[in-house]
Amino acid sequence: MNNPIYYAVVEGGGTKFNCAIVDEQRNIHVSHRISTTTPQETIALVCDFFIQQRDLGFTFEKLGLACFGPLDLNRGSKTFGCITATPKPNWSHYFIVEHIKTELNCHVELETDVNAAALAEYRWGASQNTSVSIYITIGTGLGGGVIINGKPLHGLIHPEIGHTLIPPPEGIEGVCPFHGNCVEGLASGTAMSKIWQQPAETLADDHIAWDIQAQVIAKLCHNLFVNFSPERIILGGGVMNKPNLLEKVRDYTEVSLADYLALPEGVRLEDLMSMPGLGENSGLFGALALVLQE
Amino acid sequence: MNNPIYYAVVEGGGTKFNCAIVDEQRNIHVSHRISTTTPQETIALVCDFFIQQRDLGFTFEKLGLACFGPLDLNRGSKTFGCITATPKPNWSHYFIVEHIKTELNCHVELETDVNAAALAEYRWGASQNTSVSIYITIGTGLGGGVIINGKPLHGLIHPEIGHTLIPPPEGIEGVCPFHGNCVEGLASGTAMSKIWQQPAETLADDHIAWDIQAQVIAKLCHNLFVNFSPERIILGGGVMNKPNLLEKVRDYTEVSLADYLALPEGVRLEDLMSMPGLGENSGLFGALALVLQE
Numbered sequence: 001m002n003n004p005i006y007y008a009v010v011e012g013g014g015t016k017f018n019c020a021i022v023d024e025q026r027n028i029h030v031s032h033r034i035s036t037t038t039p040q041e042t043i044a045l046v047c048d049f050f051i052q053q054r055d056l057g058f059t060f061e062k063l064g065l066a067c068f069g070p071l072d073l074n075r076g077s078k079t080f081g082c083i084t085a086t087p088k089p090n091w092s093h094y095f096i097v098e099h100i101k102t103e104l105n106c107h108v109e110l111e112t113d114v115n116a117a118a119l120a121e122y123r124w125g126a127s128q129n130t131s132v133s134i135y136i137t138i139g140t141g142l143g144g145g146v147i148i149n150g151k152p153l154h155g156l157i158h159p160e161i162g163h164t165l166i167p168p169p170e171g172i173e174g175v176c177p178f179h180g181n182c183v184e185g186l187a188s189g190t191a192m193s194k195i196w197q198q199p200a201e202t203l204a205d206d207h208i209a210w211d212i213q214a215q216v217i218a219k220l221c222h223n224l225f226v227n228f229s230p231e232r233i234i235l236g237g238g239v240m241n242k243p244n245l246l247e248k249v250r251d252y253t254e255v256s257l258a259d260y261l262a263l264p265e266g267v268r269l270e271d272l273m274s275m276p277g278l279g280e281n282s283g284l285f286g287a288l289a290l291v292l293q294e
Numbered sequence: 295m296n297n298p299i300y301y302a303v304v305e306g307g308g309t310k311f312n313c314a315i316v317d318e319q320r321n322i323h324v325s326h327r328i329s330t331t332t333p334q335e336t337i338a339l340v341c342d343f344f345i346q347q348r349d350l351g352f353t354f355e356k357l358g359l360a361c362f363g364p365l366d367l368n369r370g371s372k373t374f375g376c377i378t379a380t381p382k383p384n385w386s387h388y389f390i391v392e393h394i395k396t397e398l399n400c401h402v403e404l405e406t407d408v409n410a411a412a413l414a415e416y417r418w419g420a421s422q423n424t425s426v427s428i429y430i431t432i433g434t435g436l437g438g439g440v441i442i443n444g445k446p447l448h449g450l451i452h453p454e455i456g457h458t459l460i461p462p463p464e465g466i467e468g469v470c471p472f473h474g475n476c477v478e479g480l481a482s483g484t485a486m487s488k489i490w491q492q493p494a495e496t497l498a499d500d501h502i503a504w505d506i507q508a509q510v511i512a513k514l515c516h517n518l519f520v521n522f523s524p525e526r527i528i529l530g531g532g533v534m535n536k537p538n539l540l541e542k543v544r545d546y547t548e549v550s551l552a553d554y555l556a557l558p559e560g561v562r563l564e565d566l567m568s569m570p571g572l573g574e575n576s577g578l579f580g581a582l583a584l585v586l587q588e
Contacts, residue, residue: 070556077558084556132449148442155426155523156558156566163520163554165513167461167475178554181461182520219459226457226476227521229449260457260472262364262378264371264450272450 006060008050008106009287011113012067012096014088014140017042019049021058022288026124029058031284039083039094047103062107063100064287066116068141073110073154081110084157087177109290113137114161115152116286117276118145121234123289125277130231134224135282136161137237138217142188146228162188166219169212187216189239200239214245218252221273225257236276246275300354302344302400303581305407306361306390308382308434311336313343315352316582320418323352325578333377333388341397356401357394358581360410363437367404367448375404378451381471403584407431408455409446410580411570412439415528417583419571424525428518429576430455431531432511436482440522456482460513463506481510483533494533508539512546515567519551530570540569 004023011018013036020031030053034045054060070086072079081097097108111119118127118135127133127147136144144161146153153159162184168174169186175194176185185191192200196209203209221233235246250270263269276282298317305312307330314325324347328339348354364380366373375391391402405413412421412429421427421441430438438455440447447453456478462468463480469488470479479485486494490503497503515527529540544564557563570576 072558074558079559132447148447149445151443153426153442153523156525156561157523157556159523160520160555164517165461165550166459178552179516179550223458223517223521226454227517229447229451229453231450256459256473258472261454262451264366264368265373267450 006058007288007291008053008060008063008104009284009291010046010063010065010067011116011283011287012036012065013113013283014068017046018284019046020284021050021053021060022284024288024292026281026285026288028284038090039096039099043096043099043103047100050104060106062109062291063104064116064290065096065100065108065110066113066283066287066290067096067110069112070157070160071110071112073112073158081108107291109293111152111286111290112143112145112158113283113286114143114145115147115158116145116290117236117282118147118234118286119152119289119293120278120282120285121276122147122150123292124285125282126234126274127232127277132228132230133232133234134161134228134230135234135236135276136217136220136224138187138189138235138239139237140189142184142191142237144224161220161224164220164223166216166223169215172212183216183220187213187220187239192239205243210242210245211248213239214248215252217245217249218256221249221253222256225253225261225272231272233273234276234282235273236282240275246273249273300352301582301585302347302354302357302398303578303585304340304357304359304361305410305577305581306330306359307407307577308362311340312578313340314578315344315347315354316578318582318586320575320579320582322578332384333390333393337390337393337397341394344398354400356403356585357398358410358584359390359394359402359404360407360577360581360584361390361404363406364451364454365404365406367406367452375402401585403587405446405580405584406437406439406452407577407580408437408439409441409452410439410584411530411576412441412528412580413446413583413587414572414576414579415570416441416444417586418579419576420528420568421526421571426522426524427526427528428455428522428524429528429530429570430514430518432481432483432529432533433531434483436478436485436531438518455514455518458514458517460510460517463509466506477510477514481507481514481533486533499537504536504539505542507533508542509546511539511543512550515543515547516550519547519555519566525566527567528570528576529567530576534569540567543567
């Protein structure tokens with residue numbers, strides 16, 4: 001039997017870079033986590049890992065990179081393939097694609113982590129056969145990617161859904177340094193920890209924080225429904241693993257939309273909102289979807 | 295010289311139906327306004343008008359209909375071409391396409407009024423050569439259409455951007471019967487008249503209402519920028535004709551986004567927001583764009 005065609009995939013986040021060698025059938029042959037430090041150090045370790053894998057026989061010609069943003073994804077731009085202005089120290093204006101390409105001598109496909117995850121869910125996960133779908137991740141940060149007719153939405157730059165404004169819950173002050181009460185400032189894991197002055201994961205199941213969290217995410221979902229008219233909103237990320245949180249978000253979204261949307265016969269709002277079909281792997285498989293997409 | 299090819303176009307609104315015979319070059323050969331009453335009466339008058347025009351030599355085979363919603367635009371649906379659940383008396387579940395088609399024996403292309411206007415602006419107006427553009431109308435109601443890669447956004451139904459939630463301005467209560475503080479409930483002409491207890495058009499230029507109006511629309515624009523990453527937001531409709539309102543909206547949008555967006559070099563946020571390029575005719579020419587699009 002022939003060897004499968006291997007692909008190098010990277011999910012680049014603010015905390016860690018997940019690297020793996022995968023094949024078209026989404027078998028993960030080897031994987032490795034690298035802490036996110038400076039871009040020079042991090043990318044050197046990423047490239048070292050893949051050079052080792054090549055030496056071990058995992059040859060590849062394409063690397064998919066699902067990366068935190070903001071990114072310059074405009075092929076006509078002088079700074080294409082660059083991380084643009086980010087508050088993350090040292091990463092602003094780093095030519096991530098160029099560096100990896102030079103080091104590994106391979107083709108690199110870049111996309112935002114959330115657009116890539118949305119693409120993977122569209123291809124293999126919870127939003128197959130939709131014309132419009134959205135993937136939201138609620139973890140350390142809060143962001144979203146959008147797939148329209150099978151393609152990630154870019155526009156001028158790319159969506160920054162975490163910075164959507166909503167009516168804030170009474171008595172709560174959001175902590176986004178740019179916008180205060182945007183959803184990232186109210187509902188990311190980091191925001192929850194600051195607002196409630198304890199790590200989000202230590203908040204008891206019956207803490208009021210979870211009810212407020214559900215209301216905030218529901219208002220985001222309300223806005224996504226009336227803006228994009230999606231056939232699926234996927235809610236992923238560590239924070240969404242809280243038991244019953246999805247159900248609460250569904251309930252509050254129903255309350256918020258107040259039967260305004262004239263849904264097609266047989267469609268229930270709650271069925272349009274789900275967890276990822278690919279579990280923790282939406283981002284990594286998103287990087288694979290990028291290189292398979294062309 | 296041959297006669298041009300004529301098209302029948304209709305912009306159907308809650309107050310009036312604008313009907314016209316136009317050609318591909320956007321010459322309006324004849325036009326007529328019909329008050330919106332019951333669907334039976336209104337559509338009978340619309341059809342009478344076009345039958346008369348045919349008798350006068352304006353033969354046409356296609357009619358473009360840019361109509362208020364919500365609409366069923368799903369070609370696979372049993373209720374395709376139907377106005378769905380609307381609070382407008384008598385119009386719910388009216389098969390508008392079917393009625394016009396039968397009466398005039400012609401092909402009918404249907405789209406929401408705002409998606410059609412967005413399409414006309416994309417084709418001939420202020421959002422030419424964009425990959426993502428949005429047309430917002432602020433008049434009696436407040437709504438928006440979205441064009442992505444030359445096509446109106448539908449998804450499950452179609453966008454209902456007027457029902458976007460935003461943090462409400464202090465001391466103001468929105469009047470949307472479904473959502474209270476959605477932008478339609480805060481900033482449509484009807485909402486302004488209710489909130490300030492006088493017709494919006496009689497509010498003096500220096501009334502605080504206009505400053506608050508600009509803040510509300512700016513927050514909508516903030517959300518549209520971070521959701522869609524549009525290359526152009528067009529702000530149309532009667533309310534936007536207020537002198538200096540666009541400038542104020544631009545200023546407040548800059549303040550709200552707080553330099554978060556990493557805009558491409560040379561792009562200024564204010565240049566991404568403008569009035570319609572087609573003036574009052576975005577909707578009518580949108581109906582033309584529909585029949586030319588196929």
